[in-house]
Structures are given as structure tokens and as C-alpha cells.
Amino acid sequence: MNNFGQARSTAAKDWLDDNGDKLPGFNFSFTQTVGKIAWDKIAYDELAKVIDTNLSCVARVLQIANSPFFGLNKRVASVRDALTVLGMASARNVITSGCLLESVGATEDNHLIADVVTHSVIAGSVAKMIASTFNAGEGHAFTAGLLHDVGKLTLLVRAPQEANGLYKATEQMTDKQMMYSEVGLFGFDHAELATEMLHRWRLPMEIVDAVASYHQYESLKEPLQRVVCIADCMAQYVQHTHADRAEAAATKRSHLDALDVPGSLIDGVCERVVRELGKQLSYSGENP
């Protein structure tokens, strides 16, 4: 539970009781397995084998590899060939963003939803990259990073009018100010909603705790809590930098400094994110 109090957690539970029956749930073991695979060329066969176990993921990968964007003369019929067409980084993003969208029954038909998905995929990737530095497991780090803003995504899908208005109006605000606005409108913030959802999906407590507490910079105790907090901050930093939002980027950089993250780690991870996820960053909009 976050430090805004018990009453609001009840509000998140009540809201989910009214709206949660349509939430499909999260494919935990599949995403954990994807998160553990090394993201290099050698892992194509390994990843293809994992994807073959998930029908909707097979369909998504083949559909994208056969889309006009790739302009191929011949149809791609196997997951292994589709991965070669997409490239490892894009394939990974297609798969993990698909898992996230599926978990709340969403499609990327709205730019705020697309932004949250992009931000989440970047945060998951960053969490995996930095996990060993902070003594956290890579699989859990990847999943927790991917899910850290699932509450926001759920509000955009299940309460589109209110959530779209709120997130547009709070674009220039800090995370804390934005969360106070969420509490004002819904009675709970997106971390409380995510915490309740992850409980209901029976995810490991370590992941639930990390998603519950990553906004509380001052009181992070466990390695995974710290990893998710830093991954969220780094994802925002790299997105702001890439979009030339210098002031917002400087604020996030100072948060990372305050969290005692070495400058060389920040620069190394950001350089790798831009190299591997460049397309997603360009696609990303204004509201990480």
C-alpha cells in the first residue's frame, strides 16, 4: 500500500469490483520467460520456441511481419522467419507490448494508451538491464518494469473520458501532483490500482510490492523496489531527452542523481535504449 492511506486502497478495490470483471489478466509465466531470454541474435531460436506456445502472440508477430511496412514479396509463415524480419529488439517490443495490452483488453487506438505502453516497454527493458547492478532478478525486474504503470493503462481503457482528460491536463505536472489529481477524481492513484490488480492476478509479492512503492523515492528498501523506481525515472529521462524536452529531462536526471545512480550507468543504459528502441521512442508522444 502506498503512503496516501488505507481509505484509498479500499476505493481502488471497490472500483475494480465494479470494472475489473472485464480485465483479462496477465500472462505471467510467458512474460517472465520472454524477459529472461538474452536479447541478441543467438536467441532467435529460443524466442521462437517460446512464442510458439502462445497463439495470440504468434498471430501478432506474423501479422506485423506481413504488414505493408516491411514490403515483402513473399508471405512470412513461421515465427522464426518473422523474428528475422522484425529484428530482435522490435520482436521483443511487439511481444511485450502485446502482453501488456492483452492484460487489460486494450488496443493501441489512442495516443495516450500508446504512450503508456511505449513507456512501460522501455521501463521493463531498463529494469532488466540494471537488475544485476542492484542485486535483483532479471525476470522479475522485467515484469515489474513492464507492469509498473498498468493502473494508468487500465484507467485509460476502462474510464477513457475521465482518464484522458486528467492525463492531458497533468502532462506538465510532477508524478506526485498527477497522482493527487488521480486521487481527487477516482479516490485512488494508479499505483494503488496496479497493486490491487497484481494481487488479483496472483503475481509474486516481490513484484506487487515493487509496483506499490516505486513512487516513494525516500523509503525504498528492497532491491526490486529500487530497480523499478530507477527504471521508471530512466525511461522518462531518455524519453524526454529524445523528444528535446530539456527541462523535464534535467529534472529526471537530478532525481536519478538523488537516487545515487552512477552517471556512467545512466549514460550507458540510455545509449543502449536509444540504439535498441529508437523506433519506439520516435513513436512515443508527450506523456511518459
Ligand SMILES: [Fe+2]
Ligand atoms: Fe507511475
Ligand SMILES: [Fe+2]
Ligand atoms: Fe512510469
